[in-house]
Amino acid sequence: MKEALNRYFGYADFRESQAEVVQRILDGEELCVIMPTGAGKSLCYQLPVLMRPGYGLVISPLISLMKDQVDALNARGLAAVCVNSAIPPSEQEAALRAVAAGQVKFLYVAPERFQVLSFRHFLDSVRPNLVVVDEAHCVSQWGHDFRPDYQMIWSQCEVLQQMQVCAFTATATPAVREDIKAQLQRPAMAELVSGFKRPNLEMSVLPCRAKKDKQAVMERLLRAPQPTLVYTSSRREAENLASQFGLQYYHAGMTDQARKAAQDYFISDACPTLVATNAFGMGIDRADVRRVIHYNMPGSLEAYYQEAGRAGRDGARSQCILLESYPDLRIQQYLLELNNPPPELLVGLHRHLRQQEARSDGATCVWQPELVWPTLPEAKNAGQVQAAARILERLGIVQRTYVRASGSGKLTFHRRLDKLCREHDGVQTQRSLLVAKVAAHLQARGLKTWHGHPAELADISGLRLDQVRRVLDYFQGDVLDWLPDESGEALVLTEAGQAPELNVDLSSLARKRRVDEQRLALVREYCRSYTCRQAFIISYFGEKIGAWQCGCCDICASRSGKHVAAVRPATPAELRDGRQLLAALELIDGQFGRRRFLAMLMGLENESPVLRAHPAYGSMQQRGERYLEELLNALCRQGYIEISKGTYPVLELSDRGSKAAQGHEELKLSLLSAAKKTPRRRKF
Structure with missing residues (x-):
C-alpha cells in the first residue's frame, strides 16, 4: 500500500488511521468513516x-466541491470527471462514455443525478468498484446539513444494494452515524472514528x-496579519464586519462572479483575511490557514469543528477563536425557529402548491420562496418557507426538479393598488x-406583487x-412590470x-x-466549560481518548502558564482583586453558584443571611x-x-486556588480586555 501511496500521491507514509481504512476497504468492508476536516479522508477512498x-x-x-476535487485529481494525472447540472448535456455524455471505455478512475456526481433514469441504467451496466457517499452527514435528517436528495438515492437506485458502499464525513455524532447507516440500508456497516x-490547533473561547x-x-487580532477566515452567522454581519475592517467577504447571496473572485482571493493571496458565512469552506483546499475566528456563536459543535478544522491543515500551529456573547445565543435561537417551521406552515405550503398546480394547468413553475412567503400567514420569512419545503421533500410530499422557463412570471404595479382600482x-x-381585477385581487390579500402563469391572470x-398577454405587453414599463421567470429549480407534488x-x-x-435545541x-x-476544549469536542463525537488533553487550548495553556491568543497579563491591581475574590470564596467554599457569589461582592440584595453576613459583602461594588x-x-x-456538576452548580476552590488565596502560590492571570470599573447595578 505504501508503494501505491507514494506512486499516486507522493507521500512516504500514511496519517493516523488512513492505512487501516484503506486496507479494510480493499478487503471489501463497508465503512462509515468519521474523520475531521484536514485529516485526509479523501485519500482513504x-x-x-x-x-x-x-x-x-x-x-x-x-x-463547487466536485469541481475542486476533480481538478486536484487531474492535476496529479489521475483521470476524474464530474457529471452535474452545470455541465452541458453533450459534455455529460462524453464523460460517461469515457468512464465506460475505462479511461476514467473517478466519477463524481450530485445526489440529484440518481433521479435520471438513463444514469441509473448506466450504473447497472458499468458498475463502479466502490461507491463513496461523501459528506455523509447530509444523508441523516439529524445531521446539521441534511439534504433530502441524498436520502432518496437508495429507493431510486436499487442496483446500489449490490455494490460496496462507504460513507465519509467530518462531523457525525453516534446518533447521526446510526441514522446514516439506516438511510443507506446498511445497518451492519462498521464505524471508524479517528483523527x-x-x-496543532490552539482553540479558545x-x-x-x-x-x-x-x-x-x-x-487586536488583525494587527498581526496571517491567513485568516472569519465566520459570521448572517450575510449582513459578514458585509458589515468586512466594511468596518476593510476586508473582503463571501456569502451565498453574492453573484457567481463575486463569489469566485472572493474564493480566488482567499486561495491565491499570500496573506488573505476573508469574512464569510458557513457557505464558504467546503472543498476549499488551503493548507496554511493560520487562524479561524468565529465572530458569532455557531449553532452546533458539528458545524463549529468542521469550520474551525480548516485551520492548520499543514500541521503548523494555528488558532481557532470563538467570540462568545449572549446576543449570539438569541440569534441562534431565532435561526432554530426558522429551521423548524410549525406544522401549520407545512399544511399551508402544501395547500399553496396544490392551488398553484391547479391554476397553472399542470405547468411547472420555478420555486421562489421569497414570493410564496407573503401568501402564507404562518411563515416568518422566506427562509422558513424554504425550510418547510425541505421538510415536505423529506416526507415525500414534493420533489425538486429543474425546469426551463415555462411562461410564468412576476407582476408588479407602479402605482398604488387602491388608486388603480378606483381608476379602472x-x-x-x-x-x-x-x-x-388583478389590483383588487392583490389588495384583498395584502400583497404587492403577484407571481404565476398568465393563465391564472386570465382566470382572475x-x-x-x-388578451392577457397583449395587455401585459401594452402596459409593460408604464403601468406595470411583467418579469418572466428564468429557468431554475422547481417543486413538484409527488403522488x-x-x-x-x-x-x-x-x-x-x-x-x-x-435535537437542534440539544446541539445549541x-x-x-x-x-x-473549563475542561480541555478539544477533549470536550472529541468526546462529543464519540472518539475514545481517555485522559488525553491537547495542551494548547486556552484552558490547557492557562493552567500551564503558556500564552493564550488575544488575552493580556493581569495588572497588579487586577491580581490583588483576584486574590481578594479567592479569599472571599474560601469562606463559603462549595455553597453558592457564581451569580449569588457575584451579587454578594456587589452588595446587591440577597436572601441568604450567610451571604449578607459575609465580611466581603459589597466590598467590590465599585469594581463593577x-x-x-x-x-x-x-x-x-x-x-x-x-x-x-449537577442541577445546581456551585463554585469551589481548587487546590491551586486555595494556595493562591492563602498566599502560598503566586497568582498568575490573563484577561480578555481592559478592566472597566464602572459600577453597574443589576439584580442577580
Missing part, C-alpha cells in the same frame, strides 16, 4: 479505487459582553378589466390568455402530495427540534459587575476555581 481495476463513484453534495485530535468587545478583539373599476375594456380577470390534505406523521419534527445547548456548554465577571471567568479558566 481514492487510493483503494486506484489500486483496483475500474472506476469509483463519488456522490458529493456541492458542484479528531488536532494538537473569548467571552464578549457587547459588540464593542468583539470589535476590540478583532482589532367599471371600465369595460380589456386593459382596465385586467388592471382592476375573465379575459382570454391571448402522495396530490392528496387534498397533508396526511403525514409530523412527530419527527418535534424530535428534530429537540452543547455549544453553550462548550463555551462555559462586568469587571468582576471577567475576573471570575479568568480564575475558572486558569484552574483556580472549579464549578461543580
